[in-house]
Amino acid sequence: MDNIAGKKSGLSWAVQLSTLALVVLWVLPTFGLFVSSFRTGDQISSTGWWRALTTQEQQMSPIRIAGEEVERDGAFVIDGNLFSSGGAEISAWGTSSREPTAYEPGTTATLEDGMTLVVQPDGRFVLTSPVTTEGMRLPRVFATASTPPEFTLQNYGNVLFNPLAGQSIGQAFLNTLTVAIPSTIIPILIAAFAAYALAWMEFPGRALLVAGVVGLLVVPLQLALIPLLQLHNAIGIGKSYLGIWLAHTGFGMPLAIYLLRNYMVGLPRDIIENARVDGATEFQIFIKIILPLSFPALASFAIFQFLWTWNDLLVALVFLGTSNEQQVLTANLVNLLGSRGGDWEILATSAFVSIAVPLVVFFALQRFLVRGLLAGSVK
């Protein structure tokens, strides 16, 4: 339809640009946090992350001259480099905080006590003094330098392996994995059997049960918290992994049954009836025909349930403790937001550790996710 009426180019450009704007708007927030997670705490709190990507000119914190003194031609000389790593380029420098840009790089500054100092653009300096500098306070250099983008993996090392407030993100990562995997696998088989019965077996009350499942699909989780916590406490599995696995199994059941039933109903009737005529039992039909054919639906549900259990906060807060062995990533992140709200290098990195796995799952298995969404939204 685009090439009709000769309006193609104008409108097409508008579409391309609006789409681009929308995509940028949607990606930018995540990208900002991603970039921040590779910057040091100082960098994050001094400039916006969008500046991290370009060379930027800024005044650096003062650096005190230090180094071995050598006697040369009757004068005492210290030479060295202001920067431990290369890349920065000085555009102006000074030796007092009142005049941080007093000198051009390469010019010689005369200081007190007859000392002279030269600073080169790349940070090399030569300090010359007529008397020994031993025991003297050496001057400080205030440099304005343009630094190339600089990124570090240090945050990830810190966050994963050094405990913060007694809790390491590495351990929380393992805890989350421990919660998510059984909670994903266990409901599948239970739901698959039920979905098969609801899709292909004739019995009184079937329609009522399907309607019941659809109804339970929207029951808010909030209602289940207290009664179930009381129940779990009464039978001794309150605040334990077993408790949260069971809870996630129960909460995931309506969606699992609904998704799988919708898919199974669409399987060709002939296959199932032929198998019945050939004398296969319902159990065999289910195991040998239905289950393999339903793989796409099973995968869709598994992805949903995995994302949901990995990202869940509420169920974990209620059914799982907050000890080092039990706290999950999301709960940990909420704690950090409270206690370390200003330490963006920790927050950004922890957040990225927690969303990395879902993002990988998302990009790798997007196809199944979309299919599941299309089948799962109540029509």
Added chain:
Amino acid sequence: MNPALQALITIAIGVGGCVLYFWLSNIVLDKVLFPARGPQAGRNINRANLIRPWLFLLPALVALGLYLAYPVFATLWLSLHREVGTTREFVGFANYSQMMGEGKFWESIRNNMLWLVVVPAAATAFGLLAAQLTDRLRWGNFAKSMIFMPMAISFVGASVIWKLIYDARPAGQDQIGILNAIYIALGGSEPQQWLQIPFWNNFFLMAVLVWIQAGFAMVILSAALRAIPEETIEAAILDGAGPFQIFFKIKVPQIMSTIVVVWTTITITVLKVFDIVLAMTNGQWETQVLANYMYDKFFRAFDVGVGSAAAMVIMLLVSPILVWNVYNARKEMR
């Protein structure tokens, strides 16, 4: 025991137990209770087939009943009782009236209503826009992927992402929150603490959920747009309709039912929203919502009665959608 090991054992027991249950119960049914042999073979087969569906359904029904159906009634019961010493006494609607006397409750109701109007509308609108824009684009799939991506990010992770956007530094310093940086660049005088401006901060919280949910709306609506019969659009073009007329007068009416589905699904998500508010403001600066109010009552004030009453209010708000969904599902079954 190491939790990871415990997890492996649980998976083995869970999956193995399931297989074993289904397999054994079928054998018992077919071979022991109603064997398909002897003089009553025919009757036995029929009887076995009468029972079998319930064998298949039993574990799922137990899970559904125990974890979703029972709590609805238990919460109702709890909301009508209050702890007195070690027992619970029936107090009628006392919990409800206590709740209604609290300013925070009405603040939650007001905010929830705002969320209910704004988030589904905005997410659906953005989703529809994205679906239409990417429909015939060569890089449409990539664009969709990017807009869909926030779906995979947890509400808490999203809260951290957006907190960085809303961050404010004192005036005069470089702003590290992009919103304040833009605000200052456009001539704003003072950096704003976006999350602490009562009333408007609600919208900054809603932006997070809109950002997450728009991708969902886009995926569903995009499929619906593709399913529109090509002839209707061609006919409209022949009649001289412009692109906007085609979109609003031909396409949108045809996918109206899908828009309703998307809208209601997002509405349900909105009613349960909890993580975003907890992580970003914890209900301060007049941003409280029902789900977080309820959590506060349960786990900070330890007031089970009022907390349950708040949970019942959420249930009440969901129930029209519940009834509508069940009604539609029953219609489809026939």
